[in-house]
Amino acid sequence: MSILVLADLHEGQLAGATAHVVAAAKAIGGDIDVLVAGEGVQAAAEAAAKLDGVSKVRVADNAVYAHQLAEPMGALLVELADGYTHVLASASTTGKNVLPRLAALKDVSQLSDVLAVDSADTFKRPIYAGNAIATVKSDDALKVITVRTTGFDAVGDGGSATIEAIDTVVDNAQSSFFKQELAESDRPELGGAKVVISGGRGMGNGENFKLLDGIADKLGAAIGASRAAVDAGFVPNDMQVGQTGKIVAPELYIAVGISGAIQHLAGMKDSKVIVAINKDDEAPIFQVADYGLVGDLFEILPELEGKL
Amino acid sequence: MKVLVAVKRVIDYNVKIRVKADHSDVDLTNVKMAMNPFCEIAVEEAVRLKEKGVATEVVAVTVGPKAAQEQLRTALALGADRAIHIETDERAESLAVAKLLAKVVDEEQPGMVILGKQAIDTDNNQTGQMLAALTNLPQGTFASEVAVDGDKVHVTREIDGGLQTVALTLPAIVTTDLRLNEPRYAKLPDIMKAKKKPMDVKTPADLGVEVASKVSLLKVESPAERKGGIKVASVDELIDKLKNEAKVL
Numbered sequence: 001m002s003i004l005v006l007a008d009l010h011e012g013q014l015a016g017a018t019a020h021v022v023a024a025a026k027a028i029g030g031d032i033d034v035l036v037a038g039e040g041v042q043a044a045a046e047a048a049a050k051l052d053g054v055s056k057v058r059v060a061d062n063a064v065y066a067h068q069l070a071e072p073m074g075a076l077l078v079e080l081a082d083g084y085t086h087v088l089a090s091a092s093t094t095g096k097n098v099l100p101r102l103a104a105l106k107d108v109s110q111l112s113d114v115l116a117v118d119s120a121d122t123f124k125r126p127i128y129a130g131n132a133i134a135t136v137k138s139d140d141a142l143k144v145i146t147v148r149t150t151g152f153d154a155v156g157d158g159g160s161a162t163i164e165a166i167d168t169v170v171d172n173a174q175s176s177f178f179k180q181e182l183a184e185s186d187r188p189e190l191g192g193a194k195v196v197i198s199g200g201r202g203m204g205n206g207e208n209f210k211l212l213d214g215i216a217d218k219l220g221a222a223i224g225a226s227r228a229a230v231d232a233g234f235v236p237n238d239m240q241v242g243q244t245g246k247i248v249a250p251e252l253y254i255a256v257g258i259s260g261a262i263q264h265l266a267g268m269k270d271s272k273v274i275v276a277i278n279k280d281d282e283a284p285i286f287q288v289a290d291y292g293l294v295g296d297l298f299e300i301l302p303e304l305e306g307k308l
Numbered sequence: 309m310k311v312l313v314a315v316k317r318v319i320d321y322n323v324k325i326r327v328k329a330d331h332s333d334v335d336l337t338n339v340k341m342a343m344n345p346f347c348e349i350a351v352e353e354a355v356r357l358k359e360k361g362v363a364t365e366v367v368a369v370t371v372g373p374k375a376a377q378e379q380l381r382t383a384l385a386l387g388a389d390r391a392i393h394i395e396t397d398e399r400a401e402s403l404a405v406a407k408l409l410a411k412v413v414d415e416e417q418p419g420m421v422i423l424g425k426q427a428i429d430t431d432n433n434q435t436g437q438m439l440a441a442l443t444n445l446p447q448g449t450f451a452s453e454v455a456v457d458g459d460k461v462h463v464t465r466e467i468d469g470g471l472q473t474v475a476l477t478l479p480a481i482v483t484t485d486l487r488l489n490e491p492r493y494a495k496l497p498d499i500m501k502a503k504k505k506p507m508d509v510k511t512p513a514d515l516g517v518e519v520a521s522k523v524s525l526l527k528v529e530s531p532a533e534r535k536g537g538i539k540v541a542s543v544d545e546l547i548d549k550l551k552n553e554a555k556v557l
Contacts (some may be wrong), residue, residue, distance in 0.1 A: 010469065069474065075514035093467040097449050100402070100437035109403050109523045112432045114358055122526065128325045132334050133529050139522040140513045175476050176447035180464060191468075195556075219557070227486070237452075237487060238470055243431070244486055246468070252556040262324070269534065275546065281539070287443065290537035290554065293546050294418050303543045308557075 001030025002118055002265065004058075004080060006089035006098065007048050009038050009068065011182070014047040016178045017090035019154035024147040025156065026053045027117035033058055033084075034161070037076060038068035045163050052155040060166045063175055067093050067177045068268055074101030075170040075198070081106060081142060084118070091146040091247075108140035115151030123184055129243045130266040137259040149191060150249035150270060183236050190239065193222035195252045196268070199234070200226035202257020202297060212256065214305040224248065224268075226258045242267035257297050260285030277301075309419025309478070311363040312359060313354040314409055315347040315383050317376040318429045327530045334429075343379045346424025348386075349538040350493040351452060354422050355387035356489065362456045363420075365389050369412055373397050377507065384502035385494035391507040393407045394515065401521040402430075404512075406438035414445050418479060420461065425450050425483040436483035446476040450485040502543040 003025045008015035020033070024034045032053055036045040037060040045059040058080070064072045077098065081087055087102060089095030091113045103110040109204055115133075116124040120135045125147070171252055190196065197212050199217070209223070216223050224241040225234065245264035253271035258264060260276070268274070269288055276289035277297050286292040293300060319325060326348070328335045332524040357363040368383035380391040383526040394408050405491045413421060426433035440447035448454070449464025452471065455462045466485045472477045494502075512519050540546045542552075550557045 007425070042362060050532070067472065070449070074441060093450060093465075096433050097437065097447070100434040101441040101447070103434070104403060104406055104438035104441035107403075109401055109521055110432070110434050110438075111523070112434060126531070127528070128334060128429055129321070129431065130531060131325050132327050133531050134525055135527040135529075137522070137524050137526055172478075173477070175474050178473040178475045180470065180472045215367070231487075236470070238468065243428070252550070252554075263321075267529075273550070273556050274534075286539070287536070288534050290534075291546055291549055292537060292539040293543070294539060300543060304546070307543055307547055 003086040004084045007036045016121040020149035024110040037065040049161040072172040073098040077102040086143045103144040110144040112183045115148040190222045195219045195221035196250045197254040198224035200258030201228040211301040218308045219277040312418040312421045314423045316344045317379045318344045331467040350422040352491040382507045385499040398519045402434035404519045410442040447481045449483045452487045468481040
């Protein structure tokens with residue numbers, strides 16, 4: 001078996017998700033190569049070479065791969081896929097954008113959001129917003145898989161893979177990058193944070209999300225939000241935790257003013273410990289919460305911040 | 309230009325699903341079905357493009373059993389001009405659906421195809437991308453804004469960490485994210501009128517596409533239940549439990 005892992009990049013640097021995808025690749029077993037494709041990605045390639053279990057890092061450094069647009073990335077992966085039995089990427093927006101293109105061009109199915117490896121051809125994945133877990137077997141010659149990063153513990157550093165440049169350059173006249181607006185944050189990335197505190201519609205407005213800041217600082221937590229809070233315009237959508245936002249599985253998840261709709265639970269119910277703070281003691285969130293506190297969040301949050 | 313919009317019949321998103329006792333699949337007997345929410349957004353965007361004079365005709369298409377015609381009628385009531393039903397009772401995976409849609413794109417030559425970013429049953433998030441690959445067209449996935457400008461379309465995409473705008477040459481494939489628009493409701497007179505709008509029915513065989521896939525569903529299980537938690541009475545008790553019982557602080 002030989003596995004190609006598409007590295008996740010964040011502003012040119014190697015993103016934490018890659019270490020989780022390599023862990024999934026190790027669970028399948030075989031030689032693991034990592035593809036780092038982008039523009040100015042030498043540092044990311046060196047970081048990838050240190051990941052445990054990686055035997056080779058292949059680097060495609062060219063302007064055509066900048067921002068990892070789907071069209072050139074798909075064309076590059078098709079060129080490289082021969083010789084591999086599996087191609088893996090994280091179920092990030094990049095992985096989801098690029099991998100189905102590869103699968104279709106290779107005339108194979110894709111397995112999305114895989115959260116466990118049963119064997120080299122059999123995997124578990126969530127369906128119906130995580131309300132059911134399907135075990136699926138692929139008889140395709142090439143398995144194209146996106147990995148749910150919270151399903152696999154990240155591999156550590158300590159590897160020393162060889163780095164090899166790829167000079168494959170593809171044409172792309174169909175799409176171009178126009179602009180990007182990234183939300184700025186000093187806090188840990190939502191997907192990788194050990195503690196997440198999220199606010200919902202109960203926060204009342206965007207200004208009140210500041211009540212979460214002090215607690216997040218004390219706990220080293222990332223701040224998330226429910227879809228209701230995002231739709232109400234309280235916070236930007238990249239903070240959204242849920243089926244249609246980010247899937248998180250931190251050690252501690254604190255849901256504040258969140259009722260606990262199915263779509264939200266799909267994004268956080270694999271957290272180790274869930275705390276719910278809500279004034280409605282009938283809210284569905286209390287059915288999944290390990291510790292529930294019924295009360296007014298505007299009184300509870302300042303008290304909690306003071307006592308931590 | 310002509311806009312093709314793909315819709316899917318799925319379990320209503322409010323329904324709490326049940327896994328069958330024999331673990332073969334989810335139980336869909338006597339369950340309320342509806343148009344996939346992301347497809348509603350796709351139909352809405354296509355109709356808005358027509359209202360702006362950008363689109364000249366909106367064609368709705370679905371792949372599925374005979375009952376899926378209900379969802380096509382809904383699309384027609386919302387403003388689509390005609391519909392194409394590719395009828396199959398087989399479980400069509402994303403790749404098969406993308407191949408079928410590619411044939412329709414070949415026949416209809418639309419300027420844009422709009423799909424939802426994912427269906428809430430299989431949660432795959434693949435079909436639009438696969439269709440783009442098979443038709444060799446550019447893709448604007450997870451769109452929160454679509455602006456047609458001459459022979460190009462600017463698509464603002466929801467990516468991890470923020471927003472990204474790409475410029476694509478038309479024809480192009482677009483998949484919708486939640487914030488693209490707020491779908492309208494069908495009005496009763498439009499529902500009546502939709503019954504008279506044309507609907508073509510084809511089969512995968514007519515289009516020369518094999519629906520069977522090499523992926524088999526071995527088992528469907530309920531996720532591990534979380535054991536019931538407790539309610540604490542105060543912030544002090546909460547902090548104490550988190551420190552001494554759960555040991556996460």
